[in-house]
Amino acid sequence: MDFTETERAMDASASLVARESDPSRVDDLQKNSFYNSKENLIIAVGLWNMKRGTKTKVIRSDLGCVYFTCKHSDKCKFDLHASSHGGGMWGVHKLKEHSCQADLRRAKKIKTHSKVVAAYVANRIRDDGEVIKPKSIMAELVRDFGIKIKYDVALRARNLEMEMIYGRVDDSFLLLPRYLYALREANPGTLIGLEVDVDCRFKHLFVALAASISPFYFHLRPVIVVDGTHLKGKNSGILFVAVAKDGNEAVFPLAIGVGPIENDESWKWFMSHLRQACGEPENLLVVSDAHVSIANAVKSEFPNATYGICYYHLLNKIKGYGPGVAELFYQAAYAYKQSDYTRVMSTWLL
Structure with a gap:
């Protein structure tokens, strides 16, 4: 297959690949905010929780709606309802703030998904183009939100953030x-x-x-x-x-x-x-x-x-014959005149 045929074939396969939308750049979650996919909505909720130190859980999720409550629902009035508006769009139509105490929120370690961390870090990378190391992500979350995550979560987040900005490596082929x-x-x-x-x-x-x-x-x-x-x-x-x-x-x-x-x-x-x-x-x-x-x-x-x-690999093969042989080989390899090369080889043969 020549280059032109290959180009046509790969371009045809490219049309079959569905590309995911970039996650929304969420500054805050609020009523009547819209997102271009259900996944982006869930990421937005995760960012909202990370910034406030709150914890939520999904109590219902189907093709048309998703409901969130606080993990301490018996002591908190938090309530979030979102529904599909067609065309892949999802909107928040009900949102009640948390009423649980801050000490209750922090009573247990907060688990943050790598996709949420990636969305948070990606916003900054879009601005300055910096590729952040996993350890820097871990330090930043501790500094900004007091959240500790494992290295593998930070690594997955870093890789996901690169996909969000530059696309999947596999698709780039x-x-x-x-x-x-x-x-x-x-x-x-x-x-x-x-x-x-x-x-x-x-x-x-x-x-x-x-x-x-x-x-x-x-x-x-x-x-x-x-x-x-x-x-x-x-x-x-x-x-x-x-x-x-x-x-x-x-x-x-x-x-x-x-x-x-x-x-x-x-x-x-x-x-x-x-x-x-x-x-x-x-x-x-x-x-x-x-x-x-x-x-x-x-x-x-x-x-x-x-x-x-090459000289390096050949020298490694003959080093076992002794230092004298290696020295003669070096002299022969770096002999720039025919007479010098003949003299060295004659010594070697003797």
């Missing part, structure tokens, strides 16, 4: 075709590869910017170093990279890619696109660690290139 199209339009000559499986789920990605491809053709030595590293987070995978060196001996990026696992299939897919981007110039040398899948992919996609293992 559906935006890839549009992003890559815009990237290619803004950088003519950029090579892009995107592959999905039979269920239209993300599988492989390749990006080589035109600004990286052109210098390799005309100005850089024909040496490409490739490697892969594991991605962290909810959506794991492997990040593939290909780099070269410029005239100042600085690392020069050529291409990046993403795949599900570091195996023969993924490396061959990445290498095939790398060959399209960089070609196979004369005397090309491809360097990597000792991963066998990389060696197989180079042999398959760059049949005329020379393949070598």
Whole structure:
């Protein structure tokens, strides 16, 4: 499947994904206030309780209405009724304030849901763009409301707040075709590869910017170093990279890619696109660690290139032969003249 077909397929699947509305920015709960979902109404009640140190419970909830009372209903006149108004909107049509004493409210530890904490913190993040750490959320709730929450609740709240503001990470994959199209339009000559499986789920990605491809053709030595590293987070995978060196001996990026696992299939897919981007110039040398899948992919996609293992990984393999061998290897690796290299290798062979 080429990039254009993949773009159409993923855009079609994107229309099937229902996106949740952002929680309402609630400053206070009051009669005749409206919310765009029942969940947002419940979050608003949770925020209202958190700010006042009160506790409520749901005594009735169905498709058309929801009723709240105080957890100390035998000693409190609090009463909140809300109902559906169609189109997903929910409105508060009855609200009586708490009449229970403050010491009764604080008699037991208040449990705060992570969604409520997330909604409270998200309001501030929208204003200053700061991404708050879980421990900072815990400290803020103690400072502002005297509420203590566990670290895992704060962590879930932080992750939920990021989804509220930026959307779900899983859904962002559906935006890839549009992003890559815009990237290619803004950088003519950029090579892009995107592959999905039979269920239209993300599988492989390749990006080589035109600004990286052109210098390799005309100005850089024909040496490409490739490697892969594991991605962290909810959506794991492997990040593939290909780099070269410029005239100042600085690392020069050529291409990046993403795949599900570091195996023969993924490396061959990445290498095939790398060959399209960089070609196979004369005397090309491809360097990597000792991963066998990389060696197989180079042999398959760059049949005329020379393949070598990098200095660091090769040194680790020969250290066991003694310090003298390692020193000779170092001298040979850093011999910049043919005569020096021949002399060191002759000593080694002796």
